[in-house]
Amino acid sequence: MVPPEKKARTAGYTLYYWSGIPGRGEFIRLAFEYAGQPYVEMNDAKSLLPTIKNVSKIGHPVHYAPPVLELPSGRVISQTSAILNHIAPILGLAGEIGSNVIKTDLNEEEREKAEEERSSVNQLVLTVLDLCNETHDVHHPIAVSKYYEDQKDAAIERAADFRATRIPKFFEHFENVLSTNPATANLDRTYLIGKQTTTADLVLFHAVDGLLFAFPKRLTAIRESGQYDNIFKLHERIVGEKGIKEYIESGRRQAFNMGLFRHYEELDGEE
Template sequence: MGMERRGEGLRPGRTLMSTKPTYTLHYWPGIPGRGEYVRLAFEAAGEPYTDDMDVKTLGKLVMSPDVVGHPPHFAPPVLEFPAPASAKRAKTQAGQSVSGGGTQSVFISQTPAILAYLGPKLGLVGDVEGEEEAVREVRRAQVNQLVLTALDLSNEAHDVHHPVATSQYYEDQKDEAIRRAEDFRKNRIPKFFQHFEQVLSSNPAKSHRLVGSSTTTADLVLFQVLDGIQFAFPRRWAALEKSGKYPMLFEMKNSVAGEEKLKAYLASNRRQEYGMGLFRHYEELDADE
């Protein structure tokens, strides 16, 4: 593939072909974290994206309406893309491009909002050709619902190691974490697993996917939450797999990981290792039951 260079050999009026991807994902470096839910959507769809993990840029993006325009953002991940071209109104609310280029950018934060925006554009909401808009709207709402439930499980997995305050060290809330971890392992994980097993088994498409027969953002988020729980609670994970109670859930995880593009991504060095982020492994928080 030839490399296009800006401003070289262009006839006046010709559209500038740029190699710069449309979307930039801004997220903390060093952990998959919540940024991974967005990253997986780009990877599964084969959509090029700029993966910005620059801490200085992130500092500028959060709580800074002077940089990002209106509305400002509470926390990463933040998605950046060019403001709709002919949209005066959007332009007044757009911010400065921080991913390079002179155009004005729009910024969206909150993982489920980013995924609900990107899903239809990346072909990750199960659209079927020729169907009417009302049907699509309902399916998008259902995919959104399942994304949100999977992210609730993600949040609870995080709160296990930070039950008192996210701003304090784990070591200073370890006793509370041990209590919360027991409830998470015994009650919460099985409740969520049972729900998603039911979603998979009641899907008329019998597809190892949550909705319809193609991969949606809900599958990608659930895959990542399950993968994170497997990392953080390996003993509990193994016991639940062995129990045989959630066969479709475990199959679904393997099936998503086996998709060609995702398989390549997961084996690449773009896939970051878990560490001290959303999903953490502490020996004392894990157990068979």
């Protein structure tokens, strides 16, 4: 049940996330920052979990973990990709056609096409997030509840496979998507779908950024291989995009540290 105080329209977005790390909250922030959509944050460590797991505070259904987003309607949703899929068309980030799903005057065929492009964007976001989850699991292969130091041997073993097979497999996929996008046949191939920025582009930008932080040696070798040029060009493009450029220059964008993306020298290998 959505309690009365949640039913009131707040006219704004509130992001519930941990303070001190970019984490998965950053994927949401980047969408808002790119679109110039104001949002506020709730990141009091003590009340965060008790709030999002309490139906009388947050409404139904309750949430497993942050990031959690309160919408202007008062409704609250969680799960990174669900949040992005929800706000993408509102912010114009679900593709030129996909973003139309919020319109009320589409006919059946137009609605079907819009839904389909939006789902393709969602698909791409999910695959980038899979890469990010694997990046996290490299430093926590045994248990999220245990310290890195207590699973360091397994982490070193997993990191070797991650560097050798997983990063190339994901990068090959994204490079394939970028280089075969029919909408950018005569343009820079820095858009995963269509020829305007989507949440998929922003999420891939952040994933590359996080990998550059966590695995600098390996990523340098990958960049220098020249096999994934469009991925790195997309990264460069997003760094300079209006909204994102201002966000980075503002100093508000938190540095990577001990969150989803972590740098441990011994996990970065010798490449």
